[in-house]
Amino acid sequence: MSGHGPAIPMTSRKCGPLKGEARVPGDKSISHRSLILGAMAVGETHITGLLEGEDVLGTADAMRAFGADVERVGEGEWRVNGVGVGGFAEPEQVIDCGNAGTGVRLIMGAMATQPITATFTGDASLRARPMGRVTDPIALFGAQSYGRDGGRLPMTVVGARQPIAVRYTTPMASAQVKSAVLLAGLNVPGKTVVIEKEATRDHTERMLAGFGAEITVEDTDEGHVITLTGQPELKPQSIVVPRDPSSAAFPVCAALIVPGSEVLVPNIGLNPTRAGLFYTLQDMGADLTFENERTEGGEPVADLHARYSPHMKGIVVPPERAASMIDEYPILSVVAAFATGTTNMPGVHELRVKESDRIDAMAKGLRAAGVVVEEGEDWWAVDGMGPEGVRGGATVATVLDHRIAMSFACLGMASQKPIHLDDGSPIATSFPGFEPLMAGLGAQLVRTNT
Ligand SMILES: O=C(O)C1=C[C@@H](OP(=O)(O)O)[C@@H](O)[C@H](O)C1
Numbered sequence: 001m002s003g004h005g006p007a008i009p010m011t012s013r014k015c016g017p018l019k020g021e022a023r024v025p026g027d028k029s030i031s032h033r034s035l036i037l038g039a040m041a042v043g044e045t046h047i048t049g050l051l052e053g054e055d056v057l058g059t060a061d062a063m064r065a066f067g068a069d070v071e072r073v074g075e076g077e078w079r080v081n082g083v084g085v086g087g088f089a090e091p092e093q094v095i096d097c098g099n100a101g102t103g104v105r106l107i108m109g110a111m112a113t114q115p116i117t118a119t120f121t122g123d124a125s126l127r128a129r130p131m132g133r134v135t136d137p138i139a140l141f142g143a144q145s146y147g148r149d150g151g152r153l154p155m156t157v158v159g160a161r162q163p164i165a166v167r168y169t170t171p172m173a174s175a176q177v178k179s180a181v182l183l184a185g186l187n188v189p190g191k192t193v194v195i196e197k198e199a200t201r202d203h204t205e206r207m208l209a210g211f212g213a214e215i216t217v218e219d220t221d222e223g224h225v226i227t228l229t230g231q232p233e234l235k236p237q238s239i240v241v242p243r244d245p246s247s248a249a250f251p252v253c254a255a256l257i258v259p260g261s262e263v264l265v266p267n268i269g270l271n272p273t274r275a276g277l278f279y280t281l282q283d284m285g286a287d288l289t290f291e292n293e294r295t296e297g298g299e300p301v302a303d304l305h306a307r308y309s310p311h312m313k314g315i316v317v318p319p320e321r322a323a324s325m326i327d328e329y330p331i332l333s334v335v336a337a338f339a340t341g342t343t344n345m346p347g348v349h350e351l352r353v354k355e356s357d358r359i360d361a362m363a364k365g366l367r368a369a370g371v372v373v374e375e376g377e378d379w380w381a382v383d384g385m386g387p388e389g390v391r392g393g394a395t396v397a398t399v400l401d402h403r404i405a406m407s408f409a410c411l412g413m414a415s416q417k418p419i420h421l422d423d424g425s426p427i428a429t430s431f432p433g434f435e436p437l438m439a440g441l442g443a444q445l446v447r448t449n450t
């Protein structure tokens with residue numbers, strides 16, 4: 001992952017009804033974890049449905065640099081021959097995680113208790129994001145880190161030579177921090193405990209159990225207490241990655257706002273720690289149903305059926321739901337613009353430290369498209385303009401952020417005038433194939449030279 005290539009300007013215009021089936025790619029969170037845990041197991045892990053987006057490909061390269069044998073054997077089909085817990089080799093080159101916060105933070109955790117040194121970097125977005133949230137807890141295990149001012153990349157991590165088990169309460173709702181601590185705990189004798197006050201996505205816990213680690217989760221007065229017994233032998237797995245609910249959000253929400261649409265998005269992971277957006281849309285009055293609910297590979301899965309919904313109303317999104325839909329606020333704010341009344345989104349400070357400051361990026365673009373947005377440090381509110389009321393006619397900055405780019409692409413499908421994206425290239429980090437998939441449903445999203 002060498003960072004950012006040439007900008008790809010795009011224009012999204014009002015289109016006819018979106019119709020058909022949207023087969024979105026594999027889950028990004030589960031894909032990163034499959035490669036990392038596969039690399040820490042002994043023997044061959046087989047993965048199907050892996051997301052082949054830039055973020056995850058960066059993690060695959062990183063696992064090779066740490067000594068695992070990682071091979072693509074078909075579309076979305078990968079084999080990982082792991083080196084075992086504690087078996088990472090010292091990388092000879094700087095590890096470039098591109099745009100991927102999940103990639104760099106989980107890998108830093110995984111190597112922090114091994115007797116090796118590694119240097120990490122990323123693109124301009126990732127180099128601006130805070131890493132102290134991971135370097136603080138890994139320091140408790142005995143790892144040292146040397147980064148730029150404010151705990152920014154590039155950063156060198158010197159793994160602990162004699163790591164000690166840790167009991168750590170995460171200071172913010174973050175699955176990346178929780179996962180970094182758990183992955184660090186793998187190579188430490190004794191029990192590592194992570195406590196989170198609010199539940200965040202639990203793919204690491206589920207997958208660690210699947211790979212044979214001893215891990216327990218309890219709800220107590222302190223919060224959600226996760227206890228991992230260190231130094232297990234992880235057993236290779238056969239992993240089927242479900243399709244990504246965070247990617248499904250785009251065709252689902254586009255269908256809700258484009259008149260006459262009806263879209264089926266099959267096989268979507270509906271882990272309750274990820275499904276908050278869909279419940280919020282239902283609360284707003286969206287015509288969105290879950291069909292064929294089932295369990296696959298230990299994760300709840302359903303087909304999502306979304307139809308044009310001209311009667312949606314603004315609501316207050318419960319702040320306790322924030323972690324389960326944290327990446328979906330940008331596209332929710334687009335839907336909110338086509339509803340009636342105000343949608344209030346409190347308790348979302350974390351949005352300010354993603355690939356971009358997502359409140360700022362969305363507020364700027366929405367205002368340029370004629371929508372009234374108010375904001376504070378950890379909240380924002382969007383005034384609905386009604387189903388036909390969003391003007392559009394703006395050029396928006398996507399600020400190296402895939403979710404901002406896809407959100408505004410969806411807005412342009414239903415606004416009166418087109419939306420121009422200054423750069424659609426970040427979409428490839430999480431959703432390769434977004435443009436042909438949306439075009440197949442009937443969207444008019446084209447690359448432009450302006
Ligand atoms: O653990 C993960 O896979 C992720 C956790 C979330 O980040 P935080 O842990 O920073 O909330 C989310 O925004 C990110 O897209 C993926």
Ligand SMILES: C=C(OP(=O)(O)O)C(=O)O
Pocket residue numbers: 028099100101102103327354355403430
């Ligand atoms: C926040 C995101 O990813 P990451 O933190 O992995 O860059 C995201 O995909 O919306």
